[in-house]
Amino acid sequence: KQEVTQIPAALSVPEGENLVLNCSFTDSAIYNLQWFRQDPGKGLTSLLLIQSSQREQTSGRLNASLDKSSGRSTLYIAASQPGDSATYLCAVNLSGSQGNLIFGKGTKLSVKP
Amino acid sequence: DTGVSQDPRHKITKRGQNVTFRCDPISEHNRLYWYRQTLGQGPEFLTYFQNEAQLEKSRLLSDRFSAERPKGSFSTLEIQRTEQGDSAMYLCASSPTGTWVAGELFFGEGSRLTVL
Numbered sequence: 252k253q254e255v256t257q258i259p260a261a262l263s264v265p266e267g268e269n270l271v272l273n274c275s276f277t278d279s280a281i282y283n284l285q286w287f288r289q290d291p292g293k294g295l296t297s298l299l300l301i302q303s304s305q306r307e308q309t310s311g312r313l314n315a316s317l318d319k320s321s322g323r324s325t326l327y328i329a330a331s332q333p334g335d336s337a338t339y340l341c342a343v344n345l346s347g348s349q350g351n352l353i354f355g356k357g358t359k360l361s362v363k364p
Numbered sequence: 365d366t367g368v369s370q371d372p373r374h375k376i377t378k379r380g381q382n383v384t385f386r387c388d389p390i391s392e393h394n395r396l397y398w399y400r401q402t403l404g405q406g407p408e409f410l411t412y413f414q415n416e417a418q419l420e421k422s423r424l425l426s427d428r429f430s431a432e433r434p435k436g437s438f439s440t441l442e443i444q445r446t447e448q449g450d451s452a453m454y455l456c457a458s459s460p461t462g463t464w465v466a467g468e469l470f471f472g473e474g475s476r477l478t479v480l
Contacts, residue, residue, distance in 0.1 A: 294370075295457075352407070
């Protein structure tokens with residue numbers, strides 16, 4: 252059974268710091284991996300999608316990497332801002348099952364001004 | 365706004381009542397998904413449609429839950445005889461098929477259900 256774990260569960264940093272959020276999964280047979288942002292009481296906003304054949308994706312200050320063999324992904328946020336405060340979720344899409352994303356519990360990020 | 369739209373955003377009901385949620389996906393997306401999220405947890409997959417066909421259902425979707433997408437556009441999720449354990453955020457997502465950005469899901473704002 253695929254399990255997705257995110258570490259740390261919560262993180263508080265001062266504004267301007269670079270930070271790394273971690274995601275690990277137990278079964279390397281994934282179709283893709285997606286990082287989302289969720290603000291309190293809101294839906295999910297897609298940040299980055301990495302296909303299983305890719306190693307990383309970048310969007311602005313965000314960079315996500317994927318190492319399928321070790322079952323790990325990281326989300327790197329450069330020069331963090333208070334507006335980055337949110338819960339960040341990673342989700343894996345299992346090969347052959349394109350509708351079923353398996354989510355981690357998320358990392359709650361707080362960026363202090 | 366051309367994003368995924370969900371209605372109502374918040375529903376409070378008494379145990380035993382039926383509730384229905386509606387989702388309007390992004391117009392050119394033919395895949396539609398329902399997820400459930402409880403407090404402090406990541407979303408859990410419930411079911412998925414390609415056009416009007418319901419292709420996959422989670423074991424979480426008990427016989428009290430039914431989802432439809434009759435014309436391949438909007439979808440409804442109905443919960444009959446609600447229980448307190450049904451209290452959660454119900455999230456809808458859509459995605460395009462095709463070769464570009466395959467598998468990327470776009471979520472709505474969610475419908476929060478509170479069962480008293």
